[in-house]
Amino acid sequence: MKNSVITATGLGKRYFIGHERRESYTALRDVLVNRARAVMDRISRVWSPGSAHVSGRVIEEFWALQGLDFEIARGDAVGIIGRNGAGKSTLLKVLSRITEPTRGQAEINGRLASLLEVGTGFHPELTGRENIFLNGAILGMSRSEIRARFDEIVEFSGVEKFLDTPVKRFSSGMYVRLAFSVAAHLSSEILIVDEVLAVGDADFQKKCLGKMGDATREQGRTVLFVSHNMLAIQQLCNRGMVLERGRLKFHGNVSDAVACYSKRESRDYSFQAIVIPDIELVVTSIQINAERSGIVHPHQEMVIDIEIECRRDVDRIGIELLISSPDVNGIVFATNTKTRKGLDVLLRKGRNRVTCRIDKLNLCSGRYSLGFGIDIPFVSFYFYERDLLDFVVEETVAPPCLLPTIPAYGRVYLDHEFHVESGG
Amino acid sequence: METSYRVIVAPGRTEKNYWSDLWHFRELFYILSWRDVKVRYKQTAIGVAWAVLRPLLTMVILTVVFGKVAGMKLESSAPYAIMVFAGLLPWQFFSSALTGASESLITNSNLLSKVYFPRLIVPASAIITSFVDFLISFVILVGLMAYYGYPPTWRVLVLPFFTLLAFLQAFGFGLYLATLNVKYRDFRYVIPFIVQVGMYVAPIGFSSSAIPDRWRPLYNANPVVAVIDGFRWSIIGQSWSASSSVYLTVSVVFTLSVLGYALHRFRAMEQTFADTI
Numbered sequence: 119m120k121n122s123v124i125t126a127t128g129l130g131k132r133y134f135i136g137h138e139r140r141e142s143y144t145a146l147r148d149v150l151v152n153r154a155r156a157v158m159d160r161i162s163r164v165w166s167p168g169s170a171h172v173s174g175r176v177i178e179e180f181w182a183l184q185g186l187d188f189e190i191a192r193g194d195a196v197g198i199i200g201r202n203g204a205g206k207s208t209l210l211k212v213l214s215r216i217t218e219p220t221r222g223q224a225e226i227n228g229r230l231a232s233l234l235e236v237g238t239g240f241h242p243e244l245t246g247r248e249n250i251f252l253n254g255a256i257l258g259m260s261r262s263e264i265r266a267r268f269d270e271i272v273e274f275s276g277v278e279k280f281l282d283t284p285v286k287r288f289s290s291g292m293y294v295r296l297a298f299s300v301a302a303h304l305s306s307e308i309l310i311v312d313e314v315l316a317v318g319d320a321d322f323q324k325k326c327l328g329k330m331g332d333a334t335r336e337q338g339r340t341v342l343f344v345s346h347n348m349l350a351i352q353q354l355c356n357r358g359m360v361l362e363r364g365r366l367k368f369h370g371n372v373s374d375a376v377a378c379y380s381k382r383e384s385r386d387y388s389f390q391a392i393v394i395p396d397i398e399l400v401v402t403s404i405q406i407n408a409e410r411s412g413i414v415h416p417h418q419e420m421v422i423d424i425e426i427e428c429r430r431d432v433d434r435i436g437i438e439l440l441i442s443s444p445d446v447n448g449i450v451f452a453t454n455t456k457t458r459k460g461l462d463v464l465l466r467k468g469r470n471r472v473t474c475r476i477d478k479l480n481l482c483s484g485r486y487s488l489g490f491g492i493d494i495p496f497v498s499f500y501f502y503e504r505d506l507l508d509f510v511v512e513e514t515v516a517p518p519c520l521l522p523t524i525p526a527y528g529r530v531y532l533d534h535e536f537h538v539e540s541g542g
Numbered sequence: 543m544e545t546s547y548r549v550i551v552a553p554g555r556t557e558k559n560y561w562s563d564l565w566h567f568r569e570l571f572y573i574l575s576w577r578d579v580k581v582r583y584k585q586t587a588i589g590v591a592w593a594v595l596r597p598l599l600t601m602v603i604l605t606v607v608f609g610k611v612a613g614m615k616l617e618s619s620a621p622y623a624i625m626v627f628a629g630l631l632p633w634q635f636f637s638s639a640l641t642g643a644s645e646s647l648i649t650n651s652n653l654l655s656k657v658y659f660p661r662l663i664v665p666a667s668a669i670i671t672s673f674v675d676f677l678i679s680f681v682i683l684v685g686l687m688a689y690y691g692y693p694p695t696w697r698v699l700v701l702p703f704f705t706l707l708a709f710l711q712a713f714g715f716g717l718y719l720a721t722l723n724v725k726y727r728d729f730r731y732v733i734p735f736i737v738q739v740g741m742y743v744a745p746i747g748f749s750s751s752a753i754p755d756r757w758r759p760l761y762n763a764n765p766v767v768a769v770i771d772g773f774r775w776s777i778i779g780q781s782w783s784a785s786s787s788v789y790l791t792v793s794v795v796f797t798l799s800v801l802g803y804a805l806h807r808f809r810a811m812e813q814t815f816a817d818t819i
Contacts, residue, residue: 146726215658223552
């Protein structure tokens with residue numbers, strides 16, 4: 119295809135994960151200590167040649183992207199969809215040259231600007247005016263380009279009055295508006311936009327995306343857009359790419375891509391059977407909203423189905439379910455059959471089905487994990503896994519707005535109502 | 543619109559168009575340097591006054607301690623204060639540039655992980671800030687010389703050469719320390735110590751002639767010494783012997799080797815900055 123702006127062949131990116139420590143950087147102190155330890159080990163092996171030597175640090179390789187082949191045509195708006203850790207961000211980073219691929223190559227024809235964060239490089243001490251120049255330069259605009267578009271940017275942001283105020287005195291709304299405006303006026307032929315745009319007020323987002331949409335349609339610019347919001351993807355993009363564990367699962371029409379993604383979001387969790395030999399049972403499947411396709415919506419019913427096969431009758435066990443949020447790294451809710459049903463949950467020999475029905479899912483939109491456990495009540499767990507299945511709770515967005523409005527945020531949605539008595 | 547702009551992203555590819563990229567991103571270099579300078583003088587409450595006070599106060603203290611209390615003598619007729627200031631000038635530039643450059647990658651880590659540009663720009667622009675301080679100090683020196691009625695000679699014309707040497711030294715060492723800083727995050731505690739010790743090891747409060755001859759070769763192994771002696775030679779006419787020329791040559795060779803090695807290490811590490819930072 120002659121008209122392609124991005125051609126990737128066999129693109130792959132490998133990371134090494136150390137299991138001993140979590141930090142990505144090393145401390146010189148640790149290196150010295152480890153070397154000293156290695157020397158000590160060697161000496162002690164000389165003294166006792168029979169003892170096994172276990173190396174201190176286990177390093178595992180991890181392919182964030184693997185064998186990606188795709189072409190993106192000029193003027194396309196491509197939505198990149200995938201679960202957490204599917205490689206979306208890595209792909210964006212590789213394409214925007216922040217990090218090199220380990221294998222393969224991508225040919226990019228045209229200037230590329232990436233917007234992985236709103237207001238990258240904004241300095242709080244500098245004024246609005248100065249930050250426009252700074253941010254523009256960081257995003258790859260030349261000074262003459264920024265000067266030419268300066269008035270347009272300022273007008274678009276609506277913060278004219280505060281141009282000479284240091285941005286540290288800006289409200290967060292003003293800050294985001296200014297940052298957005300610079301981004302919306304980028305003149306590069308290819309624009310990479312990460313989810314970051316999902317902040318700020320809805321009206322302004324609409325204005326911003328409208329501006330970017332115009333650029334795609336009228337000037338033939340190419341946009342790569344990552345989001346978890348399927349509605350936004352469907353409205354802004356005409357093509358879609360679904361990534362799954364670093365591989366390209368689908369590339370084509372955007373509605374097919376969303377359908378492909380939603381399908382696996384609800385059903386195929388790649389759930390692996392849990393075998394618990396102590397009580398001779400196998401948990402064969404756990405599903406969320408098995409009959410419904412798509413993502414879980416707040417305020418609606420959520421049904422968790424668990425299938426357990428037993429070799430013999432089992433009593434005095436509890437089945438625990440928990441919902442945790444990776445964003446806040448904490449458990450949002452946990453429940454156990456022992457508190458709701460007493461201690462006599464009895465699984466019969468053969469196939470059993472346990473269903474947990476949540477009438478109204480009072481969770482705010484975001485990513486969650488479902489955890490599962492089987493225990494001897496008050497004694498110990500046979501099995502406990504906090505992050506067994508991921509699911510996304512998503513607000514249904516009213517059509518005129520492309521990005522999620524945030525009517526309420528946090529983790530738990532509390533039923534509430536406002537009463538306002540205006541002064542007369 | 544530059545429709546002809548074409549990039550190939552592949553392993554090892556950035557190596558090939560690195561230098562042309564560096565040219566392409568020169569505006570970012572200007573603007574980052576400008577930002578650092580601007581922020582530096584905005585952030586400190588007394589702004590530019592600080593850039594004047596700091597070298598001046600250090601000079602006064604060193605002059606009192608070494609000149610008056612320790613009673614060190616000078617071979618030239620220059621006032622002790624000017625001798626001290628002529629040494630302080632390159633040293634403060636070197637030490638602040640070294641500190642700034644070595645911390646620059648960490649302080650700009652959000653940029654490194656979100657946008658692409660040749661990473662060499664970051665430590666280079668950090669040095670520019672120190673250079674502005676250096677220029678301010680230089681104006682103070684001119685004021686001091688006027689105050690003492692000590693006119694410069696033609697030798698001042700050689701000063702840009704020594705300044706360039708100091709620049710290359712700070713860049714070379716700064717670059718290397720910057721890569722170490724990304725890799726070993728506790729390394730930054732070592733740098734203030736190096737700078738502090740350097741202040742006493744280098745001939746700042748005193749003249750190099752105070753060092754016994756037999757220790758001079760060892761003493762001059764420190765490449766900064768040649769720069770300071772060079773500054774004193776151009777400003778106060780400190781004597782220049784045959785051995786001074788040898789030391790200077792050694793310092794130039796040493797500086798260039800360090801710079802070459804640091805560039806090599808930096809380029810090798812650069813690709814992983816975004817992943818490790």
